[in-house]
Amino acid sequence: MRSWLHDCLARRPWWMNALMAFCFYMATLYMPWDFFLKPIDRDAEAWFGFLLRGWGAKATEPLHWAIYAAGAYGFWRMRGWMWPWAALYAAQVALGMVVWGIVYKGGAVGWLSGLAGAVVPAMVAVGIWNTRARFGVKRATMRQRYGEWALVTGASAGIGAEFARALAREGMSCVLTARRDDRLRLLADELEKQYGVATRVVAADLEQSAGVEHLVEALRDIDLAVFINNAGFGYSGRFDKQDPKRLRAMIEVNCVAPVVLAGHLLPRLRQRGCGAMIISGSIAGRQPLPYHALYSATKVFDLHVGEALWAEMRGTGVDILVLEPGPTESEFRDVAGEIREVGEPAANVVQLSLDALGRQPSVISGWFNWARATFARLVPRTVLILMAEKFVLQQTPEEMR
Ligand SMILES: NC(=O)c1ccc[n+]([C@@H]2O[C@H](COP(=O)([O-])OP(=O)(O)OC[C@H]3O[C@@H](n4cnc5c(N)ncnc54)[C@H](OP(=O)(O)O)[C@@H]3O)[C@@H](O)[C@H]2O)c1
Incomplete structure (x- = not known):
């Protein structure tokens, strides 16, 4: 302190x-x-x-x-x-x-x-x-600050793909992982041609422990400097209408895989004496969300783990940050089965987190989302949950209410 x-x-x-x-x-x-x-x-x-x-x-x-x-x-x-x-x-x-x-x-x-x-x-x-x-001092590039290699999970779409682009723009070589390896190869090609960095594509399903182990194995010979712990998905709808298998998969991808990967990779970063991990949380983790109950619970999990690790890693040269976006342009809503709404460009959210890294434990994108999160701290719990229910219901398709 x-x-x-x-x-x-x-x-x-x-x-x-x-x-x-x-x-x-x-x-x-x-x-x-x-x-x-x-x-x-x-x-x-x-x-x-x-x-x-x-x-x-x-x-x-x-x-x-x-x-x-x-x-x-x-x-x-x-x-x-x-x-x-x-x-x-x-x-x-x-x-x-x-x-x-x-x-x-x-x-x-x-x-x-x-x-x-x-x-x-x-x-x-x-x-x-x-x-x-x-005022407004520009920071050094991610490569200058931490080293050459970054791992980005969930790099085949949305925020993860933008993380890979931003890191490559700042000179970092990227290990790109997700399940859709055709998408990853296209992105790898783009990064190599546009920014002249090296890439490695590792297709892995983070719902399976074998997928997580496969990814860890594929990183053995790399001096990893930055870990973007980003893969995740949501699942919209009333709990008793949801598929328990998919709910379990969400816990695996949003909670178990990030922790197991961090368990393998943080000791390596700490030993280097220099590195960073960004976890994609969400402002959904700032309050319970009826009709998105498990998703908001996985995101408060990510927030608490990340913020606690920020404190544990202080003074070791390893920076930790939880990124908490609000609605962001990506495939998230289609995957979650939500009604579409306009979101912030994913590139903005990524830039904000790279600028905040090393300065604070977590960052919320956008003043409106920040105001929402602050409001959530101040109002009585019952009022908060009922207001959140009203808000989420508008984005929940009729058949899942
Ligand atoms: N978009 C938003 O409004 C928003 C808001 C707050 C927080 N977030 C968080 O931001 C992160 C990225 O989401 P996004 O918006 O970029 O969504 P997205 O466009 O749907 O991207 C999700 C990424 O996660 C990967 N993924 C999903 N399941 C996976 C699995 N089983 N194994 C490996 N990779 C998997 C997907 O790749 P494959 O399908 O190819 O495997 C994809 O690359 C998530 O953690 C999400 O919770 C998003």
């Missing part, structure tokens, strides 16, 4: 950490109180040095709230978009202090108190400008 906090705080100077803590306090405590609880007749907001009172103040509070929330997030992640507007905003506060002194106090006292009040925000504006190079 201490070393994690140390790593997080080391990304910015002390005064910026203080600014981030201030933004966090304002976004989570002060502004909610200000907006929801402060009586209108006591409400006041300052914009560009001019005071708004009563309803004028109340109406503009959400904007202040959004600014502090964006500030807390932007400083935390050191996003590239953060520094220009944060510097500008601090400069505006400095100017506002001078205006406030002149308008509301007047005379030499007003000028002097305004200028005195402007010193700190002006220093913050200059400080952010001077440290702008620390």
